[in-house]
Amino acid sequence: MARTLLDKVWEAHTVRVLPSGQTQLLIGLHLIHEVTTPQAFQMLKELKLKVRMPERTFGTLDHIIPTADQTRPYADPQAEEMAQHMYRNMKEFGLPLFDMASGKQGIVHVIGPELGLSQPGMTIACGDSHTSTHGAVGAIAFGIGTTQVRDVLATQCLAMAKPKLRQVRVEGTLARGVYAKDVILAIINQLGVKGGVGYAYEYAGPVIERMTMEERLTICNMSIEGGARCGYVSPDATTIEYLRGRPYAPKDGAFDRAATWWKSVATEPGAKFDDVARLDGAAIEPVVTWGINPGMSVGVSQKIPAPESAPETERPTFREALAHMGFQAGQPIKGARIDVAFVGSCTNGRLSDLRAAAEVAKKGKVAKHVRALIVPGSQQVAKAAEAEGLNEIFLAAGFQWRKAGCSMCLGMNDDKLQGREMSASSSNRNFIGRQGSPTGRTLLMSPAMVAAAAITGVVTDVREILK
Amino acid sequence: MSAADFKRRQVSGRGIPVAGNDIDTDRIIPARFLKAVTFEGMGEHAFEDAKKQNPEHPFNQKVYQGATVLVVGQNFGCGSSREHAPQALMRWGIRAMIGGSFGEIFFGNCVMLGIPCLRASQEDIEWLQREIGRAPQTPVAVDVERQEVRFGDRVIKATVPDGPRNQLVGGTWDSTAVLLEAGAAIEATARKLPYVTGW
Numbered sequence: 249m250a251r252t253l254l255d256k257v258w259e260a261h262t263v264r265v266l267p268s269g270q271t272q273l274l275i276g277l278h279l280i281h282e283v284t285t286p287q288a289f290q291m292l293k294e295l296k297l298k299v300r301m302p303e304r305t306f307g308t309l310d311h312i313i314p315t316a317d318q319t320r321p322y323a324d325p326q327a328e329e330m331a332q333h334m335y336r337n338m339k340e341f342g343l344p345l346f347d348m349a350s351g352k353q354g355i356v357h358v359i360g361p362e363l364g365l366s367q368p369g370m371t372i373a374c375g376d377s378h379t380s381t382h383g384a385v386g387a388i389a390f391g392i393g394t395t396q397v398r399d400v401l402a403t404q405c406l407a408m409a410k411p412k413l414r415q416v417r418v419e420g421t422l423a424r425g426v427y428a429k430d431v432i433l434a435i436i437n438q439l440g441v442k443g444g445v446g447y448a449y450e451y452a453g454p455v456i457e458r459m460t461m462e463e464r465l466t467i468c469n470m471s472i473e474g475g476a477r478c479g480y481v482s483p484d485a486t487t488i489e490y491l492r493g494r495p496y497a498p499k500d501g502a503f504d505r506a507a508t509w510w511k512s513v514a515t516e517p518g519a520k521f522d523d524v525a526r527l528d529g530a531a532i533e534p535v536v537t538w539g540i541n542p543g544m545s546v547g548v549s550q551k552i553p554a555p556e557s558a559p560e561t562e563r564p565t566f567r568e569a570l571a572h573m574g575f576q577a578g579q580p581i582k583g584a585r586i587d588v589a590f591v592g593s594c595t596n597g598r599l600s601d602l603r604a605a606a607e608v609a610k611k612g613k614v615a616k617h618v619r620a621l622i623v624p625g626s627q628q629v630a631k632a633a634e635a636e637g638l639n640e641i642f643l644a645a646g647f648q649w650r651k652a653g654c655s656m657c658l659g660m661n662d663d664k665l666q667g668r669e670m671s672a673s674s675s676n677r678n679f680i681g682r683q684g685s686p687t688g689r690t691l692l693m694s695p696a697m698v699a700a701a702a703i704t705g706v707v708t709d710v711r712e713i714l715k
Numbered sequence: 716m717s718a719a720d721f722k723r724r725q726v727s728g729r730g731i732p733v734a735g736n737d738i739d740t741d742r743i744i745p746a747r748f749l750k751a752v753t754f755e756g757m758g759e760h761a762f763e764d765a766k767k768q769n770p771e772h773p774f775n776q777k778v779y780q781g782a783t784v785l786v787v788g789q790n791f792g793c794g795s796s797r798e799h800a801p802q803a804l805m806r807w808g809i810r811a812m813i814g815g816s817f818g819e820i821f822f823g824n825c826v827m828l829g830i831p832c833l834r835a836s837q838e839d840i841e842w843l844q845r846e847i848g849r850a851p852q853t854p855v856a857v858d859v860e861r862q863e864v865r866f867g868d869r870v871i872k873a874t875v876p877d878g879p880r881n882q883l884v885g886g887t888w889d890s891t892a893v894l895l896e897a898g899a900a901i902e903a904t905a906r907k908l909p910y911v912t913g914w
Contacts, residue, residue: 267881268881268882268885276910284796287798295891301905324750326751330752375796376796377796390820392823393820394798396827399890442789442790445816502913506914561736562736659747660750679742680742680764681745686767686768687768
């Protein structure tokens with residue numbers, strides 16, 4: 249019988265079936281960062297345990313680090329303490345840390361694929377919900393909590409139930425000005441923010457097959473916003489060419505042997521899924537969220553819907569969203585005034601994202617009332633962008649060019665919204681309070697759409713600027 | 716703790732209803748509180764911003780102080796994987812949750828802390844939230860093993876998937892010890908993977 253990638257990877261990593269009925273699953277790659285690990289290391293010390301497979305564990309600093317002045321000690325004493333804990337724990341347990349001095353630091357979900365650490369057929373875990381990102385290379389990757397981080401450190405395993413599998417097919421072709429971000433926001437809008445609970449998502453169909461690896465990373469990144477703990481794209485020629493030459497990818501003859509194995513884990517033709525969902529790629533226009541979860545979105549030419557259009561149980565959240573955002577049902581999303589523009593995050597902080605934003609930034613200057621930040625996803629992304637002069641384009645247009653980190657996606661450093669500021673953001677969550685101000689407001693969109701909003705000062709259809 | 720202390724067959728205590736769907740972990744514990752290197756003191760920040768913005772928030776109400784059973788809507792705990800969210804609720808005093816559905820990582824984090832999360836129908840959730848509001852002193856008796864919840868003289872059905880239920884009821888939710896029991900089978904599994912052995 250034809251098998252899926254999920255079937256094959258799950259089977260290859262099964263250590264045993266636990267008395268609870270769950271699988272004891274071996275984790276092939278454990279990525280860690282400063283925020284969700286100090287308590288896990290503390291528990292490990294209390295249990296007098298070592299890290300089971302230190303060679304399969306890699307760390308970086310991303311959530312709390314400042315993106316303007318990175319001089320140590322950091323201005324925020326809590327951030328400094330967190331960084332110090334990370335350095336101390338990594339040293340004590342003999343684990344590699346990609347810090348600023350390494351030149352390889354960045355958002356954990358940007359550097360994993362970039363360094364070639366994340367590979368097809370692996371199981372990957374990290375104490376961060378956006379670990380689903382790594383599924384783009386054909387891995388089964390999921391976010392875990394801190395106590396599970398302890399488990400992976402101590403045993404290299406997790407107790408997991410195998411999810412059901414839904415294939416999400418995006419048919420047809422995308423129009424110009426429509427990006428991977430728009431596709432995943434459209435998927436979440438169609439299937440709902442809890443539609444994926446209990447499922448892994450396999451993204452497929454002509455639109456996904458034609459996507460570059462960076463576009464696939466954006467798609468898989470937001471699986472969790474659709475409720476799915478992991479999402480992946482079966483490995484193909486794009487995957488293999490992406491990995492070739494990366495620092496932690498196999499070299500020479502080993503690469504060819506690896507490529508053969510990587511292809512062997514792909515979903516086979518005729519494999520059965522628990523469910524199949526379809527979207528028409530040609531029908532997707534640039535998407536903007538108007539509410540307080542990532543499923544509350546419309547095409548940029550559309551109007552904000554009325555609560556009555558939603559099922560009755562959803563209406564209270566709907567009304568709360570309109571009240572929080574200060575929007576009226578029936579109001580067009582286009583023209584909504586913004587205060588802040590943010591391009592960055594594990595969703596859209598890669599080189600192709602910065603290129604797309606720069607293409608728009610060339611067409612104007614940041615509006616006077618807008619504060620605009622470009623935060624590269626990693627030091628290597630920053631370096632590559634600077635090599636092709638993207639930083640100069642941004643600076644000339646009035647954007648701030650920052651250092652790599654999670655930044656205003658979640659406001660754990662000093663990049664935060666103030667008061668009720670409205671942000672056009674290339675990040676992944678528009679939850680109340682997400683960008684650092686309890687009353688702040690977030691409109692999620694593609695990096696090109698963020699740049700368009702930055703220069704016009706309002707939500708704008710980027711297709712009109714790119715004409 | 717002895718092995719018996721880990722068993723979560725039944726949890727009983729006063730209830731606290733938090734209405735609304737899709738309440739995410741940023742709402743349960745805002746990111747600025749994640750900068751602490753321990754979970755201590757996390758309880759006082761549960762729903763911090765929601766409490767400030769709404770004086771009527773159940774976590775503000777005197778009548779619900781000391782409650783242990785949280786009753787919530789659909790997709791509770793969606794979003795970020797931060798274990799700080801269930802840690803904050805647990806340290807506030809919550810020992811069990813009943814909801815329409817739960818975010819998956821949040822649910823798993825709760826199991827790791829020995830907090831059962833049971834799913835009930837929308838109708839039953841609304842009923843239970845309403846009744847707790849009317850009679851907040853009445854205990855909510857959660858029976859994890861039998862998958863039911865008793866309030867007053869009514870019993871509603873509330874489910875937990877087999878795996879987590881077995882862990883909670885059997886007291887094996889503290890998973891490190893269980894996973895360590897596999898011993899050399901862990902390395903044996905790793906040795907069969909070409910990316911571990913070096914192609």
